[in-house]
Amino acid sequence: KNQVEQSPQSLIILEGKNCTLQCNYTVSPFSNLRWYKQDTGRGPVSLTIMTFSENTKSNGRYTATLDADTKQSSLHITASQLSDSASYICVVSARGDYKLSFGAGTTVTVRA
Amino acid sequence: DAGITQSPRHKVTETGTPVTLRCHQTENHRYMYWYRQDPGHGLRLIHYSYGVKDTDKGEVSDGYSVSRSKTEDFLLTLESATSSQTSVYFCAISESGTISGANVLTFGAGSRLTVL
Numbered sequence: 001k002n003q004v005e006q007s008p009q010s011l012i013i014l015e016g017k018n019c020t021l022q023c024n025y026t027v028s029p030f031s032n033l034r035w036y037k038q039d040t041g042r043g044p045v046s047l048t049i050m051t052f053s054e055n056t057k058s059n060g061r062y063t064a065t066l067d068a069d070t071k072q073s074s075l076h077i078t079a080s081q082l083s084d085s086a087s088y089i090c091v092v093s094a095r096g097d098y099k100l101s102f103g104a105g106t107t108v109t110v111r112a
Numbered sequence: 113d114a115g116i117t118q119s120p121r122h123k124v125t126e127t128g129t130p131v132t133l134r135c136h137q138t139e140n141h142r143y144m145y146w147y148r149q150d151p152g153h154g155l156r157l158i159h160y161s162y163g164v165k166d167t168d169k170g171e172v173s174d175g176y177s178v179s180r181s182k183t184e185d186f187l188l189t190l191e192s193a194t195s196s197q198t199s200v201y202f203c204a205i206s207e208s209g210t211i212s213g214a215n216v217l218t219f220g221a222g223s224r225l226t227v228l
Contacts, residue, residue, distance in 0.1 A: 004154065043116075043202055043219030044155075089154070091217075099171075100217070102154030 002027040004092050006103035013080055013110055021106045023073040023090035031095040035064050035075050038087040080110045115139045116220035118203050124226045131190040133223045135203030143206045144186040148199040161186055193227045200224050
């Protein structure tokens with residue numbers, strides 16, 4: 001069964017600090033992995049997408065990494081801002097399959 | 113939210129009553145999806161549509177039905193709502209069925225349903 005596990009479930013950081021979120025998956029055969037940001041009361045919005053051959057991808061202060069061998073991804077937030085307070089969801093696609101596997105998300109709270 | 117409108121955004125209803133949630137898109141995307149989001153769970157697919165009058169079940173379809181009579185509208189119906197269907201429901205759209213590369217799954221703002 002394709003699964004996506006995210007850790008930690010939640011974290012609190014001070015404004016200006018960095019943090020790293022983890023995503024482990026068992027989806028096979030792997031197609032791509034996407035990180036979404038979900039603000040409270042809103043739908044998820046895509047941050048980055050990574051395919052098998054990509055190790056790192058950045059979107060502003062967000063940097064995603066992928067290790068396809070160990071089936072792990074991380075999302076690093078640099079110099080956090082209050083607006084980074086949100087839930088971050090890891091979503092994995094299997095090759096040739098329309099179905100997506102969603103992680104339960106990591107809730108990040110940035111405090112001034 | 114990128115040309116997707118969900119209605120109503122909030123609804124409180126009683127057990128046993130029928131409920132219909134509406135998703136309207138202005139992107140002319142072929143694929144439309146209904147997901148539910150519950151604490152501690154990832155988003156779970158209820159039903160999806162790959163064209164007008166073409167729909168299929170997702171992983172948690174029991175108790176739900178859908179209809180798509182126009183490209184832009186996708187309706188989710190709970191024939192007889194139960195407390196276990198209390199959730200936040202998200203509509204999503206995509207240009208094709210394979211979510212890869214530039215084909216992004218775009219979500220609406222969500223509809224919060226409470227069944228008492």
